[in-house]
Structure formats: C-alpha cells, structure tokens
Amino acid sequence: MDSLTILNNKIFSDRLALKTELHRFPGRKTVFTNGCFDILHYGHVHYLCQARQLGDILILALNSDESVRALKGPGRPIHKWQDRAFVMAGLFAVDYVTIFSEDTPVKTLEILQPAIHTKGGDYDINRLPEKNTVEAYGGRIIILPFVEGHSTTKILEQRKKGNE
Numbered sequence: 001m002d003s004l005t006i007l008n009n010k011i012f013s014d015r016l017a018l019k020t021e022l023h024r025f026p027g028r029k030t031v032f033t034n035g036c037f038d039i040l041h042y043g044h045v046h047y048l049c050q051a052r053q054l055g056d057i058l059i060l061a062l063n064s065d066e067s068v069r070a071l072k073g074p075g076r077p078i079h080k081w082q083d084r085a086f087v088m089a090g091l092f093a094v095d096y097v098t099i100f101s102e103d104t105p106v107k108t109l110e111i112l113q114p115a116i117h118t119k120g121g122d123y124d125i126n127r128l129p130e131k132n133t134v135e136a137y138g139g140r141i142i143i144l145p146f147v148e149g150h151s152t153t154k155i156l157e158q159r160k161k162g163n164e
Contacts, residue, residue: 010089012098015111018059021096022112029055032114034105036068037084038077043120043147045091050144051118052093060094061108064101071103104129113137121146 012018022030031054037044052058062085068077077084085097100108109117109130117134118141125131125141134141 007086007089010094010096011085012096015098015100015108018096018098019111022057022059025057028057029116030057030059030112030114031055031116031118032059032061032105032109032112033118034061034063034100034108035120036063036072036077037088038068038072038079040087045093046147047118047120047144048091048093054116054118054142057095058093059096059098059112059114060088061098061100061105062088064099067101067103106130106133109133109139110137113139115139117141118144120144 012021031051033048033051035044037060048058048060062081063071063077065077065081079087081099085099088094089097098108106129110133117130117139119125119128121143123143125143128141131141
C-alpha cells in the first residue's frame with residue numbers, strides 16, 4: 001500500500017464509519033481533540049504530541065470549511081478541509097482525522113465517546129460547550145498547556161503587518 005493510500009485511509013468524513021473502525025481496538029484508550037488547524041505550526045504539533053501521549057489512539061476532528069468561516073470570519077480557512085485533513089493525517093501523532101460541520105464537536109463526541117477530550121490551554125474547561133456531553137458518558141477533559149506565541153491568528157496578523 002502506498003503512502004497516499006495510507007494517509008487517505010486515516011481520514012473519515014463519516015463519524016459513524018470512524019466509530020466502526022475504532023471497534024477494531026478494544027481496550028485501547030482513545031484521545032480526541034478538535035480544531036481548525038488552518039496553517040500548521042509549532043504550537044499545533046507540540047499540542048498534538050502532548051495529546052497523543054495521553055492514550056493509545058488520537059482522533060482529530062477537523063472543522064469543515066463552513067465551520068472555520070463561521071468561527072474565524074471571511075477569508076478563512078486558508079486551506080480547504082481536504083488539504084488540511086491530508087496534512088493532519090500525515091502527522092505521526094494523529095491516528096485518525098474526521099470532519100465536522102457544526103460550531104462545536106458535541107455531535108462527534110456523542111458518537112465516538114473517547115476516554116479523553118483535550119483542548120489547548122487557551123480554553124476554560126467550565127466554558128466548553130462539550131463539557132456536559134463528555135461528562136455524561138464518563139469521559140475526561142484535559143486542558144493542555146498553550147504554547148505562547150504560536151497561533152494561526154498571530155501568524156496571519158504578522159504577515160499582514162509585513163505586507164503593509
């Protein structure tokens with residue numbers, strides 16, 4: 001099997017298909033995270049490596065293009081979801097990538113029910129819309145440290161200043 005096929009086999013646009021795939025791994029601890037991951041940078045990779053160390057399988061739920069636009073505004077995403085998914089699937093820390101089009105990953109979490117849901121340190125656990133969902137099925141939320149100075153928004157702001 002060539003490397004392109006391997007990467008494409010890690011990407012699931014159907015959340016139920018991903019849940020079926022995960023049944024192949026009984027007894028493994030699943031970790032879940034989500035985000036736009038529009039322009040991959042050091043902060044993203046550092047965060048994903050930390051998340052992966054918390055369990056056996058890391059699932060990354062990627063915001064759809066429409067979802068990114070709703071969260072970040074016009075002009076985003078920079079890269080379409082297919083490209084972002086392919087890049088994320090190529091990272092050693094990420095086992096599976098799935099896509100969601102809602103504002104939050106609540107529906108995906110309800111289906112997959114991972115043992116651990118991680119978010120970056122710029123989030124407050126008590127203000128997460130998915131908190132009740134994760135706690136209802138017995139999962140845990142872990143806030144991982146934010147890598148200061150590394151964000152897509154900051155990169156785009158710096159680039160814009162450089163072009164003025």
